[in-house]
Every structure is written in structure tokens, then in C-alpha cells.
Amino acid sequence: MSFPRSSVIALALSFWLLAIAAGAQLSYEGSSSIGTALLPELATAFTASSGIAFGEIRATSSNQGFVAARDGKAVLGGLSRLLTKEELDSGLTNRPIGYDALVVYVNGQNPVASLTLGQVKDIFAGTVTNWQAVGGPDLPIVTLVRQGDEGGVMGQFREVVMEGAPLATPAFAFPTHQENIEYVASNPAAITFAALAGDRGLTRVVAIDGILPSLETLSLGQYPLGRPFTLVYRDDPKNADLAKFLDFVFSREGQAIVRKYVLPVLSFD
Template sequence: MKTKIISAVVVASSLAVSSAAFAGETISVVGSSSVSPLMEVLGETYAKSNDVTVEVQGPGSSAGIRVAHDGSADLGMSSRNLKTSEESPQIKEIVIARDGIAVVVNNNNPVTDLTKEQITEIYKGNVTNWNQVGGEDKPIVVATRDTASGTRGAFEDIMSLKKKINGIKVSAISQKAQVASGNGQLKTTVANNPFAIGYISLGSVDNTVKPLTIDGHKPSVAAIKAGDYSVQRPFIVVYKEGRPSKDALEFLTWIQSPTAQKIVSDKGFISVN
């Protein structure tokens, strides 16, 4: 996904105007589809008062960490902590926000609260009917994210949805689960299916789906800050030491400023200062 700013650069390029003359330095940011919408707003805001263009693409957290390692982008985005295999002394991590993961159902589903254990059993495929968790006698349609998703990785870690096969840790989510490529697609799946359950970024929740309370706690910024709602994860910017331009590092410093962090809060995420 690219910002409107990028489109302006594309138009300028088509008119044979150099991007350097049009908007100065280009800062490339690649990674998590959950972080991307927030990063787009931050990039657009920053570009209004700085001679830069911020290009944002959201193929997933794994891709964001990979581009940080290979240096093919200035900054990577991840919505999960790095795996041990992804860590390196050269890779720097900056938490720019925190986000809750909301477990959502269709608005017509009478279920309003589940325990973490019930959700885990649903995703493992051990609980398959809504009447097993206080709902109607209807089959549960489980929706999940693809394996490159940082949201899925964080969700699996938090909900104990990992298992070992031949000594290798793999996902314990049922192979019968429907797989969505992003927050938007998963939300649409749940909104269109009265028996579906899914999980999305708290910042993506709207009136098309119903977020469940978990162990009696509603997903909210206040509940996350208080430590009551435990299904949460960091939004991280990663980069390779020496790779980002001076402009990219200045942009990253600005993201941590009170001005940028107010944008983080206004967008429904948890600021880091």
C-alpha cells in the first residue's frame, strides 16, 4: 500500500520531473500490514513540513524484518517481537507504539465474552460449535492470518498456539482455518459470516464487527495500559545500522516525539511516551 504522496511522485515522474527536485529524499518503509496505516499517516504528516517523500508498503512483518537485514529499504515494520533467528547486533529495534489484538465476531453473534483458554481451543480446532461456549448450535468458522503476518505471530505467542513437531516449533492453529492476507480481508470475512471468529488490530476495529471481552476485559487503550487486557503486542521499526539515510533517521526520531505520539494515540493505539 502506498500513500497519496507517492502517487504525486509517480505523476511527477511521468511528466519527466525528477523525484529529487519534486520532493527531495525518498524514505522507504516496508513491513507489517497492521503498522502500515499508522505509518502512512505519520509519513504524510511529516512530509508536509519536510522535503521528503515517505513510501510505505505493507507485505507483512516477516518482509519488514527481511528488508532491514538485506538493506533493501530504509526502515522495516514489525507487529511482533523478532525471533531469535532474526536478531543481529546490526539490527536495531525501536518500539513506536503498542497495539491490542481484538478477537472479533459477527455483529449478530450473541457471544460477548470468552476466556483465553476457550479462544485457544477454538483455534486449535478442539471447540467447533458455538454452543460449546455459550452461543447458538452453529459451527464455528475460524479465520486467521497468513504465516508471514506479525499479528498472527503475536497472537500465537500470546494464546499459546505453538507446538513442537520433531523438535521444531510450529503453529497449532487448525489447518481448517480460513486464511486472510490482511486485517481488512479478515475483518470482511467476519463481517460477512455470522458464525466466524477472527483477530485484528485494535486500531482496525469498527462497527462492522464485534470485539469480544476476554476474561471479562474489553479490548481498549485504558485496559491495555492498566495491564488488564493482555492480548497486546508492540509496533516496531527495525533497521540495519548504517543503512538508513540521515533523513530516514530524522523521520524515525520524529516518530518518537510528542507530536507524532499524539497521532499514535488519536489513531487508537498506545503511545510510548
């Protein structure tokens, strides 16, 4: 049996690309806030400009990303939270690439424009159960959180907003923050929290203590729920690709990509 020449060439090209990916010295695991869109775009642009392949990208959680980098299961780990003392003492290098914000999302028809940190805590603790109590309509509040306790978003929310108090059982808990946001867009009584990077214009972001997250309020430290996007890795002189990728991330082109999602750490204006 013979095959058309074009089919043979296409098949050979596919195997060649798979071989490059399999031999790639770059891989990522960690925060889904970084790994879902930002890191893939950085990796694609890096490969296009350098010809160096980027291997597997696994968008999981900040905790899993640190463990993967520590244990050598990924070259780069991604954390969308501050590192703990134990993590800082682990021997891994950490470099923030940008600053994101944890934000509270409500339906576009909800007239509540601002909440205090205390009100957000009371809502998700189940103490406040009607929007009327915080200046909204007479509607039962429908809370949503992501399933599971993993991730930088949940960790920051528990620490900064809940201050150790338990979360009440939510009305709904979808597997991803994006699914929660999409539900909020369909229900005027719903509320959730997620990364600012998840904003797709489907819902409205609520000001916290009268301050909305923006490049200005994050860079000045005014918004109370800002957080870093950090890459962790082991310095490896033998992995030249890692050094080249990091140089790209902190270049004008790389930071312009970061700016699409969060506040970049460097400005070339």
C-alpha cells in the same frame, strides 16, 4: 506538434515528483498492521511539515520487514511483535512507537461477549465447533484466518494463544485480515483474529478473560494479547532524513497520529 503550456507544466511537475521519490532516503517494509495506514499517514505528515520525501512503503510482514532492514532493502523495517534473540543481536536499532493488541472479532449479532484464552485456543484448534459450548447460540462456528503463516499477528497468535498447538483448517482464509473481518461482519457464526488497528466498527471485539483492549488495559499490561509496534533500522550518520523522521514520529504531532491507531509510547497531555 505543440502542447498546451499547462500540460507541459503538469508533465514537468510529475517528473519532478517522481525524481524526488526516486531519490528519497527513506523507505519502509514490514508489518501490514503498521504499513497499511499508520506509517503512510506518518510519512505524509512528515513530508508536509519538512519537505522531505518518503519513498516506497511496502506493507508485507514483520519477518520480511526485519530482513529488508537487515539487508539494506529498506531503511525502516516494521515489526508488530517482540523481536527474537537473534534479531536483538543483529546490530539493528529497534524503537517501539506504540502498542497494539491482537483481538478476536465476532459478528455484532453474536451474544458471546468474552472468551478465555483456552476457549479461543479450542475454537481455532477445532476442539470446540459450536457456539453453544461457549455460551452462544446453537450454531456451527465458522473460523477465519489470514492465508499464510507470515506476519506478527499470526506469530503472536500461535505463540501466546495456541501455545504451539496446530491450527485446524479454517472454514475460510482470505489474503488479508481486513477481508476476514469483513466476512465476519456478514456471518453471525463467524470468528477471526487480527490487530486492533483493523477495527473499523464492522464487527465486535470479544473480551479476553473478561478484559477488553483499551488504552488503559494496554498501558497497564492487563490485556493479555498486547504487542509492540516497532521500527528497526541501521544507525546511519549519513542519512539525516532518517533522524529527522524519527524525531517527527516521537514528537507531539507524530504520537498524536500513532494514537489514532494504537497506544502511543509518549504522552504529551
